[in-house]
Amino acid sequence: MWELQLVFLLIVQCIVLIAFPIGFNGIKVTKQLVFIATFLIIVPAILLMVVIGVYSILYVLLSISILVYVKTRSGISLFHVLMSLSLAVLADHIASLIVFKFFDEPTFKGIYPILQVIVFLVMMTVLSLIYKKIFNVFKRMNISNRYISLLSILLLLMTLIFMYINILKMDEALFIKSVQANLFFFIIYISLFFIIIGCILYIANKQLQIKQKEQEIEGFKRYVESIEMINRDMRKFKHDYRNILTTMRHFIDVKDHEGLEHYFYNHILLAERKEVEDQLALSSLNRIQMISLKGLLTTKLLQAHSADIPTYVEVVEDIPTVNMDEITLNRMIGIIIDNAIEESKTLDDPLIRIAFIRMDSSIVFVCMNRYDNERELKIHELFQEGYTTKEEGRGLGLVNLRHLMKDKEQLRLSTKLQGDLFIQELVIGGN
Secondary structure (H helix, E strand, C coil): CHHHHHHHHHHHHHHHHHHHHHHHCCCCCCHHHHHHHHHHHHHHHHHHHHHHHHHHHHHHHHHHHHHHHHHHCCHHHHHHHHHHHHHHHHHHHHHHHHHHHHCCCHHHHHHHHHHHHHHHHHHHHHHHHHHHHHHHHHHCCCCCCHHHHHHHHHHHHHHHHHHHHHHHCCCHHHHHHHHHHHHHHHHHHHHHHHHHHHHHHHHHHHHHHHHHHHHHHHHHHHHHHHHHHHHHHHHHHHHCHHHHHHHHHHHHHCCCHHHHHHHHHHHHHHHHHHHHHHHHHHHHHHHECCHHHHHHHHHHHHHHHHCCCCEEEEECCCECCCCCCHHHHHHHHHHHHHHHHHHHCCCCCCCEEEEEEEECCEEEEEEEEECCCCCCCCHHHHCCCCCCCCHHHCCCCCHHHHHHHCCCCCEEEEEEEECCEEEEEEEEECC
């Protein structure tokens, strides 16, 4: 009976270790997942526990890590796996102390493991809620850095090694005192871990803010330079009006009305329309409050202008700053517009339309461009590694965009084809 209760305790702990990272990573529970967890993790763990004892945790940790990483392809998932084990150790120690203190009576000896499971689950739930609060605080810093993630995983792995070394050194004759001592050091160690990670993230956040300020300054500089260039073009155009009037007088003198009409609509009016369109596009950017993004868009507009690609920008309402890393956002929008420009260069009748739309708590960025619809284009292939529609690696391959969007819940990307238009919508913020 006692052995069956211990097996039950082990099964419950394995289920908790599996459920914790699955829940935090938002992995959908399916029949296949339950089958894998049961027969490839829990059952082998029980068998290994009988053979090698506590060292079976290495198999449990490795198998859960592989399962979760295959489902998410995210480094943060491994962090949740390691943290679930750390919290489980804390919960198990706390449960042991509570059960020993309040149920150390002969009448409870027969159900000791059952009581241990109940208290363990309660403490694991409490610790999970605390961890979720702390994790959300760090998550709001919007820092996406693979080196910080790797360092966090290594520090947490060292924490687990420290915990299990102390567990293996426990004196069975002084079990409760050993549990008390270990719990004291574990709490200190875990607290130090979160303090160190918090300091690292704080420093990284400050560095990110400095980079964003530098990018804002650079963007503002590009924006001012573009305005100056447009002003120079306008002054030059006005200066050339005298010459334009002289050429028109020649057509009038010789009564070449057909030539005058052609010259007016295809040269004078076309040049003026392009100047007006450039001014309207740049003036609409004034409604964007993110200076770095404004500078990026200005640069892209000038690139399209130099390639003779008609580009229209529509910003009806003021677009405020967003609660995310502006550098990442600029990279994503830059990739989308660059792809539109590259595709437009291959067309005889190119067109690019860009719009920013405010919708409640979110902002929608839309970029549409004409593409060669005679070429077969499958949207799901655009996001595959190495896919391109052009030579020399250029084209509509969006694998980098997909990589930048990973683990960013505030971003949603929609890609679709409509006639001869390739449309991408990036939703920033909102639910």
